Amino acid sequence: MAECKKEHGECGKGCFVDSVIHLDVKDYYGKILNKTSDLKSNACLAPSQPIPAVILKALKNIHPEVTAKYYGCGLVVPECLEGCRLLDLGSGSGRDCYMLSQLVGEKGHVTGIDMTEDQLEVARKYVDHHMQEFGYEKPNVDFVQGYIEALKEAGLEENSIDIIISNCVVNLSPDKRKVLSDAYRVLKDGGELYFSDVYSSSKLSDEIKNHKVLWGECLGGALWWEDLVRLAQEVGFSPPRLVTANVITVDNKELEAILGDYKFVSATYRLFKIPKISYKGSLVIYNGNITGFEERLEFDSQYTFKVDEVVEVDREMASILSQSRFAEEFTFQPPGVPSGCSVKKPKVGTVNPFELVLQLGSATVSSATGGCCGAESSCCK
Numbered sequence: 001m002a003e004c005k006k007e008h009g010e011c012g013k014g015c016f017v018d019s020v021i022h023l024d025v026k027d028y029y030g031k032i033l034n035k036t037s038d039l040k041s042n043a044c045l046a047p048s049q050p051i052p053a054v055i056l057k058a059l060k061n062i063h064p065e066v067t068a069k070y071y072g073c074g075l076v077v078p079e080c081l082e083g084c085r086l087l088d089l090g091s092g093s094g095r096d097c098y099m100l101s102q103l104v105g106e107k108g109h110v111t112g113i114d115m116t117e118d119q120l121e122v123a124r125k126y127v128d129h130h131m132q133e134f135g136y137e138k139p140n141v142d143f144v145q146g147y148i149e150a151l152k153e154a155g156l157e158e159n160s161i162d163i164i165i166s167n168c169v170v171n172l173s174p175d176k177r178k179v180l181s182d183a184y185r186v187l188k189d190g191g192e193l194y195f196s197d198v199y200s201s202s203k204l205s206d207e208i209k210n211h212k213v214l215w216g217e218c219l220g221g222a223l224w225w226e227d228l229v230r231l232a233q234e235v236g237f238s239p240p241r242l243v244t245a246n247v248i249t250v251d252n253k254e255l256e257a258i259l260g261d262y263k264f265v266s267a268t269y270r271l272f273k274i275p276k277i278s279y280k281g282s283l284v285i286y287n288g289n290i291t292g293f294e295e296r297l298e299f300d301s302q303y304t305f306k307v308d309e310v311v312e313v314d315r316e317m318a319s320i321l322s323q324s325r326f327a328e329e330f331t332f333q334p335p336g337v338p339s340g341c342s343v344k345k346p347k348v349g350t351v352n353p354f355e356l357v358l359q360l361g362s363a364t365v366s367s368a369t370g371g372c373c374g375a376e377s378s379c380c381k
Contacts, residue, residue: 051075052077052292053292054103054291054292055075055077055099055103058099058102058103059095059099061098061102061130061133061134062095062098062099062130063098063126063129063130065093065122065125065126066093066094066095066098066122066123066126067093067095068093069092069093069095069119069122070092070093070095070096071092071168075196076096076165076166076167076194076195076196076268077099077100077103077165078163078165078192078194078270079290079292079293079297080290080325080326080329080379081100081103081104081108081163081379081380082103082104082105082107082108082291082379082380083104083105083107083108083379083380084104084108084162084163084325084379084380085104085108085109085110085111085160085161085162085163085380086100086104086108086109086110086111086161086162086163086164086165087110087111087112087113087151087156087161087163087164087165087186088100088110088111088112088113088164088165088166088167089113089148089164089165089166089169089170089179089183089195090113090114090115090148090166090167090168090169090170090172091112091113091114091119091123091143092112092114092116092119092123092169093119093122093123094112094122094123094124094126094141094143096112096165096167097110097111097112097123097141097143098126098130098141100165101130101134101140101141102134104140105140106136106137106138106140107140108140108380109140109141109142110140110141110142111141111142111143111144111156111161112141112142112143112144113143113144113145113146113147113148113151113154113156114143114145114146115145115146115147115148117145120143120145123143124143127139127141127142127143144156148166148169148170148173148179148182149173149174149175149178149179149182150178150182151182151183151185151186152182152185152186156186157186158185158186159185159186159187159188159189160186160188161186161187161188161191162187162188162191162192162325162380163191163192163193163194163325163380164183164186164187164191164192164193164194164195165193165194165195166193166195166196166197167195167196168196168197168198168218168266169197170195170197170223171197171198171218171219171221171222171223172215172216172218172221173221174221176223176227176228176231177231177234177235180193180231180232180235180237180271181235181236183271184235184236184237184273187273188273189273189274189275189323190272190273190274190323190324190325190327191272191273191324192270192271192272192273192324192325193237193270193271193272193273194243194268194269194270194271195268195269195271196244196266196267196268197222197223197228197266197267197269198218198219198222198248198264198265198266199222199223199224199225199228199264199265199266199267199353200219200222200223200224200225200262200263200264201224201225201262201263201264201354202224202262203224203227204220204222204224204262207258208220208258208259208262209221211258213255214255214258214259217255219248219250219255219259219264222264225265225267225351225352225353225354228240228269229351232269232271236273237271237272237273238271238272238273238274238316238319238320239316239351240269240270240271240351241269241270241271241272241299241300241302241320241351242267242268242269242300242301242302242349242350242351242352242353242356243267243268243269243270243300243301244267244268244301245265245266245267245268245301245353245354245356245357246265246266246267246357247263247264247265247357248264248265248266250264263354265353265354265357267353269351270299270300272320272323272324274319274320274323274324275319275323277319280315280318280334280335281312281313281314281315281318281335282312282313282315282318282322282332282333282334282335283310283311283312283313283332283333283334283335283343284305284310284311284313284318284321284330284331284332284333285308285309285310285311285330285331285333286305286306286307286308286309286311286329286330287307287329287330287331288307288308289329290329290379294307295307297329300349301347301349301350301356302346302347302348302349302350303317303346303347305330306344309344310333310341310342310343310344311343311344311346312335312343312344312345312346313346314346317346318332325379325380326379329379
């Protein structure tokens with residue numbers, strides 16, 4: 001085997017081999033953890049937030065063993081999914097894949113990628129079970145073994161995916177830049193990376209980054225949130241849109257002593273692959289045609305669109321809405337107040353999850369997640 005590049009375990013012959021971190025994570029999630037209650041902190045546990053009815057119904061259809069092996073830090077379900085091709089980075093036992101399988105419908109497809117054999121064994125074990133449960137004639141979900149830093153090597157083609165999701169997994173990678181750049185490569189133009197992950201209040205010390213348990217618990221590999229904003233734009237994504245933020249409390253005295261004054265949040269961001277075209281701002285009207293969001297669409301922490309309400313958006317948001325799967329869900333008008341019409345101004349936005357939590361005076365920001373397109377129209381073409 002060729003000698004590896006230390007930063008992410010890639011060799012010069014188109015292969016990808018385990019780094020020490022990969023081996024530690026495989027062992028932690030494949031051997032040490034057998035169920036959610038084995039976690040030593042609450043960093044990888046989903047926060048208690050209201051779950052939309054359509055998602056709650058989908059979750060109830062998932063096999064108990066798949067759910068028991070789930071280790072997520074958020075509920076990662078973007079809107080408008082019918083007919084889309086989705087990729088789940090670090091799909092684990094497959095819980096999110098099977099949930100999304102129901103939301104994209106038989107004409108959509110969900111692929112899960114994970115490097116841990118034990119997790120994939122659970123996920124693959126129940127493919128037929130879930131397809132029968134959902135009433136599908138053929139599977140619309142598959143699982144591949146591979147690394148989230150090496151999607152090409154795992155057989156994922158360029159410009160082939162509509163939406164990528166990830167649930168508390170990017171922090172486990174030793175090379176976040178490669179994760180983001182590979183995600184950008186496989187997304188179609190207008191595609192989206194919608195993901196929940198753990199972020200730190202400042203750059204972490206080497207002691208914390210080298211702590212095996214803290215890394216496995218989603219804390220040791222957490223990005224400083226400012227690094228996420230920088231890296232995302234460096235690989236080509238539009239500026240990140242912050243959706244939700246939740247304070248993480250470790251509740252483990254031994255780990256707390258090691259972490260000291262570092263603070264952590266679980267946050268969900270939206271990153272879009274849109275052409276580098278300078279757009280002017282726009283007035284938009286939400287049409288209310290997304291199932292589960294007939295009255296309002298909470299797009300992120302800054303923009304909420306109520307049906308038939310005229311909303312002023314900046315050129316960044318105008319570009320995202322007009323060049324993504326949301327284009328047919330809005331009516332666009334040039335800037336300027338129409339005669340006899342009131343225009344809603346957006347809130348001041350932030351990409352800092354710690355600031356967002358403080359602004360709202362709560363440890364939890366209400367989630368904008370959930371839902372899918374109705375059967376009569378497909379979000380993804």
